[in-house]
Amino acid sequence: MSSQSAVFNSLTLPCGKHLKNRIVKAAMEENMAGSGQLPDHNLLSLYRYWAHGGLGMIITGNVMVNRHAMTGPGGVVLEKTTPLSAFQKWSSVIRSGGALAIMQINHPGRQVFKAVSAQALAPSAVNLKLGRYSKQFAKAKPMTCDDIYAVCQQFVDTAVQAQKAGFDGVQVHAAHGYLLSQFLSPLVNQRDDQWGGTLPNRARLLLNIVSQIRASCGSDFAVLVKMNAADFQRGGMTPQEACEVVGYLNNLGVDVVEVSGGNYEAPVMQGRSSDALSLDNDAYFLRFAHDIAQVAKMPVMTTGGITSLPVAQHVISEGCELVGMASALAITPNLVLKWQQMPSYKGHAPKCKWQDKTLASLVTMAMIRRQLRRLGNDLSTTREPGQWWSLILDLLHRKKMTRRYHRFIGR
Ligand SMILES: Cc1cc2nc3c(=O)[nH]c(=O)nc-3n(C[C@H](O)[C@H](O)[C@H](O)COP(=O)(O)O)c2cc1C
Numbered sequence: 001m002s003s004q005s006a007v008f009n010s011l012t013l014p015c016g017k018h019l020k021n022r023i024v025k026a027a028m029e030e031n032m033a034g035s036g037q038l039p040d041h042n043l044l045s046l047y048r049y050w051a052h053g054g055l056g057m058i059i060t061g062n063v064m065v066n067r068h069a070m071t072g073p074g075g076v077v078l079e080k081t082t083p084l085s086a087f088q089k090w091s092s093v094i095r096s097g098g099a100l101a102i103m104q105i106n107h108p109g110r111q112v113f114k115a116v117s118a119q120a121l122a123p124s125a126v127n128l129k130l131g132r133y134s135k136q137f138a139k140a141k142p143m144t145c146d147d148i149y150a151v152c153q154q155f156v157d158t159a160v161q162a163q164k165a166g167f168d169g170v171q172v173h174a175a176h177g178y179l180l181s182q183f184l185s186p187l188v189n190q191r192d193d194q195w196g197g198t199l200p201n202r203a204r205l206l207l208n209i210v211s212q213i214r215a216s217c218g219s220d221f222a223v224l225v226k227m228n229a230a231d232f233q234r235g236g237m238t239p240q241e242a243c244e245v246v247g248y249l250n251n252l253g254v255d256v257v258e259v260s261g262g263n264y265e266a267p268v269m270q271g272r273s274s275d276a277l278s279l280d281n282d283a284y285f286l287r288f289a290h291d292i293a294q295v296a297k298m299p300v301m302t303t304g305g306i307t308s309l310p311v312a313q314h315v316i317s318e319g320c321e322l323v324g325m326a327s328a329l330a331i332t333p334n335l336v337l338k339w340q341q342m343p344s345y346k347g348h349a350p351k352c353k354w355q356d357k358t359l360a361s362l363v364t365m366a367m368i369r370r371q372l373r374r375l376g377n378d379l380s381t382t383r384e385p386g387q388w389w390s391l392i393l394d395l396l397h398r399k400k401m402t403r404r405y406h407r408f409i410g411r
Pocket residue numbers: 026027028029030060061062104173175176226260269270303304305306324325326327328349364365368369
């Protein structure tokens with residue numbers, strides 16, 4: 001079997017759900033929720049492009065488990081009492097071309113913009129350190145044990161709601177420096193109780209959430225986890241620790257582990273490493289995913305830097321079962337169909353390479369989110385969106401979303 005055909009081969013997950021091929025749209029926060037922080041017609045239009053783009057599985061942008069803890073002001077929120085009809089429409093659009101519909105569920109922990117909320121729950125009172133940008137972020141408030149149990153229940157409630165709304169599964173976001181990734185990181189988690197210190201303690205919240213979702217949603221619901229291969233920061237979670245966490249997840253009926261890396265302080269998921277651990281040029285985390293695949297009993301997916309079919313093939317030949325793509329699918333939502341017709345077709349992911357890494361990361365996100373909004377408005381995308389203009393449009397959009405979010409939560 002050539003590795004090219006392997007990319008287009010089907011895969012059955014441990015829960016029994018079936019993917020028609022190995023290519024997955026990774027989560028991208030759209031920041032496009034409609035009123036009530038619900039999916040609306042623009043979000044559905046955007047997902048219709050991906051639904052008919054030949055993908056095997058589509059993972060939504062992160063959906064918040066609690067309206068008071070938002071990664072961004074335009075985030076979708078799904079809580080225990082949220083009405084489900086908008087979510088039912090969303091899942092049926094995603095599934096309409098034969099892809100599996102997976103909802104990514106998340107809690108930001110301390111990675112919250114101050115304009116959205118002044119305080120943010122976190123494992124410990126360790127604020128984000130982003131130089132002159134630090135002041136833009138909320139103050140980290142250490143969680144009590146009751147807070148921790150409440151957040152665990154919120155993840156489970158959201159997963160149950162996603163299942164009721166017709167999603168094939170959920171992905172628990174434990175990467176990129178959000179709450180579960182903060183618990184895993186010894187830099188941010190400085191607790192000395194059963195939730196901090198040793199790796200089993202730091203992983204306890206993630207493991208509790210995953211096992212309770214499995215128990216509540218049954219054996220035929222897909223449960224995925226997105227994890228950092230490492231934090232890529234001195235003193236952060238190491239690649240060896242990431243492999244150990246996957247070892248713990250082996251016993252909990254996880255269907256896929258997606259390997260990524262980094263956080264707001266070290267945004268290596270955009271391909272720029274800042275510590276001693278270097279990244280691969282294409283498929284940034286492949287080396288780490290390869291090591292994780294040696295330990296993992298479940299299929300492994302890697303995301304980051306993949307835009308061409310030969311690189312996707314290489315990912316499969318290195319022992320990963322699934323290939324994740326985000327940015328390239330914002331520009332070319334039907335990239336998989338293009339590859340099927342023309343294997344040499346090269347996708348494209350816009351990237352800002354300014355020296356100030358934090359600003360460059362914001363601009364890259366702004367350029368990509370601008371494309372998502374264009375698709376949501378049924379407009380064609382641009383391969384090289386202007387950097388400054390994208391940033392300005394993103395800031396204006398954020399302001400509008402922030403005002404609406406504050407009205408929603410009655411502030
Ligand atoms: C606009 C944008 C929003 C993102 N939002 C999320 C998110 O909600 N959850 C997540 O796990 N990753 C998110 N990511 C990271 C991607 O899933 C992916 O890990 C990263 O972009 C690297 O993959 P790529 O090189 O294919 O873009 C986002 C990336 C972009 C560009």
